[in-house]
Amino acid sequence: MDWKEVLRRRLATPDTGPNKKKSEQELKDEEMDLFTKYYSEWKGGRKNTNEFYKTIPRFYYRLPAEDEVLLQKLREESRAVFLQRKSRELLDNEELQHQTPPVIGEEAMINYENFLKVGEKAGPKCKQFFTAKVFAKLLHTDSYGRISIMQFFNYVMRKVWLHQTRIGLSLYDVAGQGYLRESDLENYILELIPTLPQLDGLEKSFYSFYVCTAVRKFFFFLDPLRTGKIKIQDILACSFLDDLLELRDEELSKESQETNWFSAPSALRVYGQYLNLDKDHNGMLSKEELSRYGTATMTNVFLDRVFQECLTYDGEMDYKTYLDFVLALENRKEPAALQYIFKLLDIENKGYLNVFSLNYFFRAIQELMKIHGQDPVSFQDVKDEIFDMVKPKDPLKISLQDLINSNQGDTVTTILIDLNGFWTYENREALVANDSENSTDLDET
Known part of the structure; x- marks a missing residue:
């Protein structure tokens, strides 16, 4: 029984002495005496609370302010x-x-x-x-x-x-708190470049773009809340640093270089695509310019959402924002990429996709199909297929976690935002059959 319960019972006990009624002040004094007594016992009999606090070891040390140069x-x-x-x-x-x-x-x-x-x-x-x-x-x-x-x-x-x-x-953790800010990681990678033989061919004028390309992958996947900093422990736990340091191998195969985001060919490919999309050569991408990305079959509705939700400057996208866009579309099976795309699909900002939001995006796919002379597809059929693939906990709502758990998030998002992706999904059986026939013909020859 703690001191609070003892105090409550003691005060609730009726007075059986000759003076059955006590004044209000007497009751307050008695309450305070009992409180002091039981509180002291509860604190281990310590009369001086300052002595008690002195036994607690110091666990917080204030960081020096900007003007405290010596500290x-x-x-x-x-x-x-x-x-x-x-x-x-x-x-x-x-x-x-x-x-x-x-x-x-x-x-x-x-x-x-x-x-x-x-x-x-x-x-x-x-x-x-x-x-x-x-x-x-x-x-x-x-x-x-x-x-x-x-x-x-x-x-x-x-x-x-x-x-x-x-x-x-x-050594690059300026704050000394176990995490790296974007500028810290940029300095680390910039000073790492001369130690990587696979990057020997890069011109120094491209270094800043290479560093930006490399850093964005770390922050896109390891900083989903966009706090602007990453724990060093998270950097060590992921495979990105292994991929980056793989470039020390002077005999790294061409195939490995093509699949490694940090390789020179990969960085040049991504930056080259950005320059090719930038038709007016102003260093930024408009919605019209971005619409030519990939197979140029993304819907205008989806592109509108990209420019509504992502950071832009006077309605145009810079290289850093473009890198996030590319990382999301090239890694649609990854939770961080699905989180990026899900935010764009969640037009009502409700935290889930319902029939309305699915129809909103698929209507744009249907319009593109008409423009290209393709046979129309019923939204009802597509909607049923999506819910069958995802199997959400709520039969009327698809959450981000539902998409991730289903392992079908890449397929679902592709169906809703890209005509070419939807056509590939819709004709998947015929494509598989053609591949089988072609492989059989090659075997016979």
């Missing part, structure tokens, strides 16, 4: 020293070699007993890796209870790389 310099220097110390603590790039017979094939293996022996002989930097937890992570199906030395080596190198990269990114 800012002190903070920067202390962070630099701290990061240098953490860097020195990292394991050197030395290969571990120890194997336990019998050797099956050419793969070197080690059991737990010898694993611990190696750990005892290893230096202090290595001890954190020679634990039962690490061994259990790498133990799979070996009948002798051993792990692969090469797998262990790769595990250690990956951990060291993650720590090195985190320290490297932290």
Whole structure:
């Protein structure tokens, strides 16, 4: 029973003494006495609350203001020293070699007993890796209870790389709060360019456009709320940094370069498309210019929504906004891309798509079909197909989460915004049949 309940019961007990009625002041005094007594007991008998608060360790340190130059310099220097110390603590790039017979094939293996022996002989930097937890992570199906030395080596190198990269990114964390702003990440990538052999052919005049292209992918997918900053931890957890650092490979295949957003061919392709769309050469895209994007079959209704919801300047789109548009349309299976397109489709800003909003966009598809002389398609049929594909929790509303969970979000959005995409979906069976026939003919030849 807490002090509040004790106090309530005590005050509710009738007075059985000779003076059955007490004055209002006496009741207040008694209430205060009881409150003080029970509150003191509840606080552990501490009479001085200041002493109590002194036992709480300090957990907040105010960031120095802009005009506190010395405090800012002190903070920067202390962070630099701290990061240098953490860097020195990292394991050197030395290969571990120890194997336990019998050797099956050419793969070197080690059991737990010898694993611990190696750990005892290893230096202090290595001890954190020679634990039962690490061994259990790498133990799979070996009948002798051993792990692969090469797998262990790769595990250690990956951990060291993650720590090195985190320290490297932290050097650009001006605020020192564990996240990078857009300008911070731009500086990181700009200084990284000379270390990537696959970008040697880029002209320096293109560097700013390349950096913008690279940074937008990080922020489009890792900053869905558009806060203007990304946690360093999120950067390390995603695969984008791996793709970027893959450009260190001097023998990277042409196919890998084409599929890597950060490669020179990819960045030049995206920027080249932007320049080709910019017919008046003013460095911006109007709605009419953007309508020629891709197969030039997106509906005007959808393009209207793009220019209503996205950041524009005097009704025209800059390169950064264009990059978000491209990333959304080229990655329609990804939740961040679906979130981008869903916001455009949600014309009533209700947080869901209903029959009205689906019809609103599909009517534009029907109009384009008439212009191109294609047979009309009933909206009722398309609407039923969409709801069958998505299977929303509410049979009358499709939420963003419904789209993501269905794994059909890319198909649904394509049907509603792009005539060519709808035609491909509508004739998918015939296209599959033609592909099968063509492959059969090739096999026979």
